[in-house]
Amino acid sequence: MRISKGALLVVIAILVPFIVEFRTVLSWFGVEISVLESLVLGAVVVLAIVIWAVWPPNGDAEAEPTRSS
DSSP states (O other): OOOOOHHHHHHHHHHHHHHHHHHHHHHHTTTEEEOOHHHHHHHHHHHHHHHHSSOOTTTSSSSSOOOOO
C-alpha cells in the first residue's frame, strides 16, 4: 500500500466536504448537478484514490521487492 489505512481514511473523510461544496461552486457558474450525480462523482473519486493507494508503488505485481543473494 502506498499510504497507511489511517491516512487513506483521513483523505476520504476530507474529500466528502469537497464533493459537497463542488456542487455549490458549479452552481455559481450555472452548472446544476443532482445529488445522485454528485454521489456518483464522489464514488468515482474515492474509488480512484483507493485503487491508487493499493496499487504497488513500483507498478510491478509484487508489493515487496525481493532481495537477491
